[in-house]
Amino acid sequence: MRVLIVSDHRYPASVGGPAGCRVLDFLAKGLAELGHSVFYYIEQQPSLPLPPGVTYVPAPRWDVDIVHVRDYHVLERLGPLPVPYLRTCHTDVAIYDMDRSINTEHCVYVSQNLAHTYGRERYVLNGVDPSELMFSSRKRNYMLFVCGLERAMQKGLEKSVEIAREARLPLILAGSSQTPGVVERFVDFCRENRVRYVGEVWGTEKAKLFAYANAFLFPTQWNEGFGMVMAEALMSGTPVICSSRGACPEVVNAKVGFVCSSDEEYLYAARRVADIAPLDCRQWAMKTFHHRVMAQGYVREYEAVLAAR
Numbered sequence: 001m002r003v004l005i006v007s008d009h010r011y012p013a014s015v016g017g018p019a020g021c022r023v024l025d026f027l028a029k030g031l032a033e034l035g036h037s038v039f040y041y042i043e044q045q046p047s048l049p050l051p052p053g054v055t056y057v058p059a060p061r062w063d064v065d066i067v068h069v070r071d072y073h074v075l076e077r078l079g080p081l082p083v084p085y086l087r088t089c090h091t092d093v094a095i096y097d098m099d100r101s102i103n104t105e106h107c108v109y110v111s112q113n114l115a116h117t118y119g120r121e122r123y124v125l126n127g128v129d130p131s132e133l134m135f136s137s138r139k140r141n142y143m144l145f146v147c148g149l150e151r152a153m154q155k156g157l158e159k160s161v162e163i164a165r166e167a168r169l170p171l172i173l174a175g176s177s178q179t180p181g182v183v184e185r186f187v188d189f190c191r192e193n194r195v196r197y198v199g200e201v202w203g204t205e206k207a208k209l210f211a212y213a214n215a216f217l218f219p220t221q222w223n224e225g226f227g228m229v230m231a232e233a234l235m236s237g238t239p240v241i242c243s244s245r246g247a248c249p250e251v252v253n254a255k256v257g258f259v260c261s262s263d264e265e266y267l268y269a270a271r272r273v274a275d276i277a278p279l280d281c282r283q284w285a286m287k288t289f290h291h292r293v294m295a296q297g298y299v300r301e302y303e304a305v306l307a308a309r
Helices: 019-033 072-078 112-117 157-167 182-193 203-212 228-235 263-275 278-288 291-307
Strands: 002-007 037-042 054-056 066-069 085-089 107-109 143-146 171-174 195-199 215-218 240-243 257-260
Touching: 002 019, 002 072, 019 037, 019 054, 019 085, 019 228, 019 291, 066 072, 066 291, 072 085, 085 291, 107 112, 143 157, 143 203, 157 171, 157 215, 157 263, 171 182, 171 203, 182 195, 215 228, 228 240, 228 278, 240 263, 257 263
Parallel strands: 002 037, 002 066, 037 054, 066 085, 085 107, 143 171, 143 215, 171 195, 215 240, 240 257
Antiparallel strands: none
């Protein structure tokens, strides 16, 4: 199959890019590894070589079977497409007081919960590239919370502080913000709550931070579309303590972490997280969230689109 992927980010999105762009990078790599011809139209010249089998194109080309568009913003700039297409919806836009109707046409969603949020059924779980992470069965004495700082409170930072205190472990916060004053505010929060703030982390530093954590905390209060950081933690062999909101129950099961709906359940998870085997986390992630597994899911969606013509 010949696939054109269209986005507006600079490759690779693994350095500073949003999760949705990173997913497309992983998808392009996965499709090529499955033997498909992949053309990547991104508006900025790649800063690193694309994966083997993925061809950068400086303009859209239409001699393909299907087009995969990042989101409706990119689709609007492209205009009417002469070939079949689909796009991925990563987020419940109602979180941002936007009309959900913008994400109902030609969409595949990143979790079953998100699909149902929009009154649809089609979904493919996000995947991550294991080569960007590392596995460790030996953990160090800290818990980890990673988030863009503007969303940290909605994603459960205060609850994470409580969980780490109950576990009697330090909490590390990783993340940053481009908004003036936000980082300073969270530096103050961390100092007041004895949280270690490490700023934005990428590459080997990020891989080690995920791999050595005793647990990854994600007590989000949002209708979470997927939660890439949870998949990254599990791929690193790190158990997850999360809320029951959004897609969390699709990402985390009782063998790899704790899905919590009450303070009592969070406290129980904090005390028992060491019972989770890191290898179980890794195996679940390799089976469920590997980038090639995601690519296989999208191939099925492409085939369904083409069959319906």
